[in-house]
Amino acid sequence: MTPSNLSSVRALLFDTFGTVSDWRGSITRMGEEVARTKGITDVNWDAFARSWRAGYRPGMARVQSGARPWTRVDVIHRERLDVILENFGIAHEFSEAERVSMNLFWHRLDPWPDSIPGLLQLKKKFLIAPLSNGSLMLLSSMAKRAGLPWDFIFSSDMFKAYKRDASVYLGAIDFLGLQPHEIMMVAAHNDDLQAARSQGMKTAYINRPYEYGSDQDRDFEASDTWDIIADTILDIANTLDCSPHKS
């Protein structure tokens, strides 16, 4: 039985990086592949992936503060890539065309193992979509390659704002034409859920304690009484009564 306070839910919106997709493992693997073709042997690609990601929140913060006009995450990724190629001492190894190609690593992230089975279950009963800071091309390319079965895509460029700005959640609610409590935000990040709850949305936390590896300094567990607290997307499907036996 679906918990009675969740019986109104009609749409589930997912954070993507870290919640649905394993960016650290994916970027590490793709970096290692490129290094092998180039004969680069002295780079820790897990550290490279974490360093690349470390430019993400500061890059968005400049847009959120108004210090910079609307800028897609792809541009933020690229600017950070140029910095860390220098920092890791391999800038001379990568041409402009290779950097353009490397930046698309973020379009080719692999999902966590539970993501696709869980989403397929949830899709039987709910509208499912990302609500992500990714761009439309990033999110649709990732979904196409990985087989993420979204009903539609909410990207940051649709709102010209980044989570946790309230305008992103309010914009999604407005597009859906639903009441906030009919929409559930799913994320591995407590602050994303807090922002969604502030707008009246339901919340589901997925524990991804390995997302950042040795850089992880938060989100080891739920920090509030979210409506669902789970270890996998499949757990959420089960809680919402979408198990295979019910289909």
Added chain:
Amino acid sequence: MTPSNLSSVRALLFDTFGTVSDWRGSITRMGEEVARTKGITDVNWDAFARSWRAGYRPGMARVQSGARPWTRVDVIHRERLDVILENFGIAHEFSEAERVSMNLFWHRLDPWPDSIPGLLQLKKKFLIAPLSNGSLMLLSSMAKRAGLPWDFIFSSDMFKAYKRDASVYLGAIDFLGLQPHEIMMVAAHNDDLQAARSQGMKTAYINRPYEYGSDQDRDFEASDTWDIIADTILDIANTLDCSPHKS
């Protein structure tokens, strides 16, 4: 072999009503079903469907002219529904809740028989999405029910404008971050393709001479030298070298 002038195409954007979905047949069938449950016997539901649709362009025109602020097509559909229920002498038969439900007929249109096989072929090679005057909820609900395998959805509420306003095509090009000639507009309506071509997009015409039934007064054939002229979406897939044998 893909024609050489089309080898740059990476994304195909589809008009939906009439091009992918058979609104007239679908609305007629759903109207007949409702009539049977209510014992209404004297309504020509094909005429009802055509009359409902006849409110569509005038309703959008008031928004496009600026006479009315941005208004979703669902609202335009509902206003027209109230008018034609009167015109057909059956307004007393439908409560507010029943009208709300009936307005969702437009969320449950069936595709033409060639649409899903054609889209599945095209999806192997291209990003595919609607570029439709429908709302996000309309288009995503329709796709979910019918199994339209879109990679993402471009809806009029994303642009707060209706085709054939240039801002819709320009907005889509901007979201995709592609060159206009890398995007192909697919439609059964010559004026939609003209507007897309004006922005540099490639064009594919599908002949749907039965879309409007006895109300059809245009679009019996291609009126210009579109890049592809076809009878079905499968034909377009074949022209773009996406036949099953190539998968």
